[in-house]
Amino acid sequence: MMYFSRCLKFTCLSAALVLGACTHKQEAVNTAPPPTPPPAPSAPAPVTSSILPGSAEDFRVNVGDTVHFGYNEYSIQDADKGILGRQAAWLAKYPAVRVSVEGHADERGTREYNLALGARRANAVKEYLVSQGVSTGRVETVSYGKERPICTESNEGCWAQNRRGVTIVTGGANS
Amino acid sequence: MKKFLVLFAALAALWTAPAYAALQVDVTQGNAQPLPIAIPDFLGDPQVGANVAGVVRADLERSGLFRPLDPRGFAEHATNINAVPNFGSWRAITAQGLVTGQVTLQPDGRLRVDFRLWDVFGQSQILGLQFFTTPENWRRIAHMVSDAIYERITGEKGYFDTRIVFISESGPAIKRVKRLAIMDEDGANPIFLTRGDYMVLTPRFNPTAQMIAYMSYIGGKPRVYLFDIETGKQERLGDFPNMTFSPRFSPDGNQVALTLETGGNSDIYVMDLRSRAMHRLTTDPGIDTAPSFSSDGKQIVFESDRGGGQQIYLMNVDGSGQRRISFGAGANGTPVWSPRGDLIAFTRRQGVQFSIGVMRSDGSGERIITNGGRDEGPTWAPNGRVLMFGREAPGGRGSSIWSVDVTGRNERRVLTPGSASDPAWSPLIQ
Numbered sequence: 008m009m010y011f012s013r014c015l016k017f018t019c020l021s022a023a024l025v026l027g028a029c030t031h032k033q034e035a036v037n038t039a040p041p042p043t044p045p046p047a048p049s050a051p052a053p054v055t056s057s058i059l060p061g062s063a064e065d066f067r068v069n070v071g072d073t074v075h076f077g078y079n080e081y082s083i084q085d086a087d088k089g090i091l092g093r094q095a096a097w098l099a100k101y102p103a104v105r106v107s108v109e110g111h112a113d114e115r116g117t118r119e120y121n122l123a124l125g126a127r128r129a130n131a132v133k134e135y136l137v138s139q140g141v142s143t144g145r146v147e148t149v150s151y152g153k154e155r156p157i158c159t160e161s162n163e164g165c166w167a168q169n170r171r172g173v174t175i176v177t178g179g180a181n182s
Numbered sequence: 183m184k185k186f187l188v189l190f191a192a193l194a195a196l197w198t199a200p201a202y203a204a205l206q207v208d209v210t211q212g213n214a215q216p217l218p219i220a221i222p223d224f225l226g227d228p229q230v231g232a233n234v235a236g237v238v239r240a241d242l243e244r245s246g247l248f249r250p251l252d253p254r255g256f257a258e259h260a261t262n263i264n265a266v267p268n269f270g271s272w273r274a275i276t277a278q279g280l281v282t283g284q285v286t287l288q289p290d291g292r293l294r295v296d297f298r299l300w301d302v303f304g305q306s307q308i309l310g311l312q313f314f315t316t317p318e319n320w321r322r323i324a325h326m327v328s329d330a331i332y333e334r335i336t337g338e339k340g341y342f343d344t345r346i347v348f349i350s351e352s353g354p355a356i357k358r359v360k361r362l363a364i365m366d367e368d369g370a371n372p373i374f375l376t377r378g379d380y381m382v383l384t385p386r387f388n389p390t391a392q393m394i395a396y397m398s399y400i401g402g403k404p405r406v407y408l409f410d411i412e413t414g415k416q417e418r419l420g421d422f423p424n425m426t427f428s429p430r431f432s433p434d435g436n437q438v439a440l441t442l443e444t445g446g447n448s449d450i451y452v453m454d455l456r457s458r459a460m461h462r463l464t465t466d467p468g469i470d471t472a473p474s475f476s477s478d479g480k481q482i483v484f485e486s487d488r489g490g491g492q493q494i495y496l497m498n499v500d501g502s503g504q505r506r507i508s509f510g511a512g513a514n515g516t517p518v519w520s521p522r523g524d525l526i527a528f529t530r531r532q533g534v535q536f537s538i539g540v541m542r543s544d545g546s547g548e549r550i551i552t553n554g555g556r557d558e559g560p561t562w563a564p565n566g567r568v569l570m571f572g573r574e575a576p577g578g579r580g581s582s583i584w585s586v587d588v589t590g591r592n593e594r595r596v597l598t599p600g601s602a603s604d605p606a607w608s609p610l611i612q
Contacts, residue, residue: 081446107402114574117515117529117536117558118383118604119428120485120492122404123441123448123469126425130446149404150425150443154381159355159578161534 061101061181066174070097074132076170078115081127083135091132094174095139103179107147108132111173113166114153125150132172147177207247207336216249217335218276222256224283224297225263230320231285234295237324238281238331240368241342244585245332245568246592251277263296272302281331285320293317297327299334309334321370322611329610341563342367345608346570347385347394348583350374351601355578362396362409367607369597375409384559384604385409388431391608395419395429395438406440420458432475439463439473439482450484452499463501472516475499476543477523483507483543485515494528494545507545516559519543521609522566525588529558529571538571540588551590556581561607570596572603 058065066072071094074087083091098104110129112121129148137143158165207217221239224231242248257271263284272280283297292314299309311330313323322343329340350363350372362382365372376382376398385396394409398416406419406426420426425443432439436455441448449464450473464470468488475482479499486495486506494508494517508514512532519526525540530550538557541548556574563569567588574581580601586593596605 115531115534116513117472117485117492117531119441119472120469120487120513120515122383122425122427123443123471126443126448127446127469134446148424148446149402154358154360154383155356156578157356161576 059181061104063176063180063182066094066097066104066176066180070094072174074172075167076128076131076172078113078166078170079124081124081131083131088135091135092139095136095141098136098141098145101180104176105145105147105178106136107149107175107177108136109155109173109175110148110150111155111169111171112153113169114156114161115166116153118152118154121152122150123152125152128170128172132174136174216247217278218249218251219279219281219331220251220253220256220272220275220277220302221281222253222260224285224295225261226285227287230293230317231283234285234320234324234327235281235283237321237368238328241325241328242331244368244594246587247332247336248279251275263298267300267302269300269302269305272300277302279331279335281327283327287317288314291317293320293323295320295323295327297330299331321366325367338567339565339610341565341568341607341610343611344564345391345611346583346596346605347375347387347396347608348598348605349382349385349603350599351581351603352378362394363599363602364394364411365598372599375411375414384428386430386606387608389433389435389609391611393431393435394606395431395440397427397429406438420453420460428471428473430474433477433479439475441471441473450482452482461501463497463499464504470495474518474526476519477521481543483517483519483526485517492531494526494541496543496545507543508541508548509545510539510548514539518560518562520562520566521564524566527560527562527569529560536574538569538586540569549590551588552584552586552593554584554593557584559604561605563607564610568592570605570607572605574603 058068071090074090108129110125112124129150133146133148136146156169158168221235223235239250243250255275258268263282267280280300280302281297286294288294295313298307301308315323325342328342332340344367345364346367347364350361351358353359359378360381361378362375362385363372381399383397385394392411396407397404398407404425406429408417408419422442427441429438429440437452439452442451447467448469448471450470451460451462453460466488468486470486473482473484481496482499483496485492492513492515493506494514495504496507497504512530514528514530516529517526526543527540530537530539536556536558537550538552538560539548539550554573557571560569560571568585570583570585572581573584581603583596583598583602583605585596
């Protein structure tokens with residue numbers, strides 16, 4: 008936490024295309040070991056006949072719903088820009104779909120702080136999708152802080168999985 | 183809770199207390215020398231008399247300041263509460279204090295509880311009180327007896343006649359069910375206030391202990407709600423497009439400080455509960471959250487990462503004069519102002535180690551008072567001498583509530599029905 012972002016979040020979030028610059032500045036003051044990169048997004052599975060195009064399952068399986076964040080950070084990592092680009096493209100293809108982005112934190116933070124951090128992460132995903140052409144009114148955000156881990160061990164592998172933004176289809180999908 | 187108000191205390195003035203009584207405990211010394219005290223079962227109905235005395239013994243023992251003696255060692259078995267005890271027989275078993283009491287069912291159906299507190303060495307009565315209540319209310323009377331004894335001997339207000347609101351947890355960590363629950367300070371009478379079909383977090387009492395402000399995920403939208411304990415009525419506080427969280431009542435109960443997230447940025451506001459007007463206090467692009475009013479209502483302590491890491495800040499209640507007060511190691515958050523006004527309790531985090539600390543309200547005199555590994559979210563007893571907090575077991579194996587004296591001594595697990603976190607201690611119930 009000592010190396011928390013020096014860049015104003017306003018700057019980071021309002022213009023997704025300059026996130027790279029902000030990220031470099033963060034790394035310059037980072038005194039802790041760099042966080043382990045989260046697992047690379049798996050290659051999109053081939054569309055099978057059992058998954059209805061334009062459905063929530065189509066989005067989850069064939070597009071990918073989750074991006075990851077560095078420790079106490081909320082900038083979109085380069086490795087995740089592909090998946091968010093695919094999310095934006097899928098949302099352009101299915102314009103009736105509405106989504107909610109869940110922001111989550113690892114256990115290394117107090118409850119209220121992590122709620123705020125989760126909100127930052129959810130909003131960062133939303134801002135990126137909006138920068139890729141998704142209308143802002145289609146994207147809600149919700150923070151779960153550290154209350155909904157998907158991995159419960161106290162190690163970097165689990166923490167990296169838990170620091171995540173998950174895009175959930177909430178309406179307008181084919182079913 | 184208003185139904186509990188049909189009780190009153192009156193001084194039983196059969197003996198006037200001599201002023202030289204020296205029976206006292208210094209609460210600032212923790213439990214270094216707990217005071218030996220004899221509390222025989224109260225006379226009258228044997229079951230009720232034993233129940234009341236048992237709760238008083240447990241209360242005083244739990245405080246760490248008293249050592250209730252084993253009743254099996256008592257030589258004297260009084261049959262008349264109005265008789266002067268044989269002090270010699272109590273001195274012989276090292277008792278310094280003696281409590282005698284009696285329970286009587288009144289012709290009108292009420293329960294009457296009398297008790298006397300004796301200074302064994304001073305050979306004098308130093309307190310005598312009488313309570314009336316409905317018979318099912320006997321536990322509250324027992325706690326009030328404990329409070330009276332604690333106050334007479336320590337000079338500090340007791341805290342046994344209080345309640346704890348907390349989050350009851352069940353299920354695996356990845357899908358944990360969190361319910362709002364309330365119980366007596368000793369863990370008795372737990373009641374679930376929500377069913378668990380939506381997550382709830384961070385409950386806080388108002389100054390009359392009638393209302394709880396908390397955060398709920400009803401409808402998938404995390405917002406601050408008010409819960410009226412008497413009516414069970416829940417009400418969303420305001421109508422905001424984004425998350426509201428970390429509520430805390432002002433000392434007069436007329437305002438709630440809370441955090442409103444907008445576009446990913448969390449800032450602190452104060453809402454007036456009558457007009458529902460929101461007044462913004464912070465505008466910083468960092469995270470500003472976890473506000474807590476000073477006991478005089480003039481200042482708010484909160485946490486912010488505006489300086490790079492999560493630290494504790496102070497501001498005037500209008501938002502002016504914002505300044506950092508925590509400079510210790512690691513991250514510091516969840517500040518909570520003591521009801522006495524003298525100290526601020528907080529959570530210290532270094533990596534994955536969480537502990538509870540206290541500091542003076544200017545940030546000086548910092549002391550870390552727990553080392554359980556995952557201790558978070560302190561709450562003060564109304565007398566400012568004891569804290570409760572949540573302790574998480576590693577690996578998502580549940581959590582529990584603990585209490586500790588502000589000295590760091592007398593750490594104890596608080597009885598809860600299953601896993602529990604995020605306790606908030608009520609004020610003294612009126």
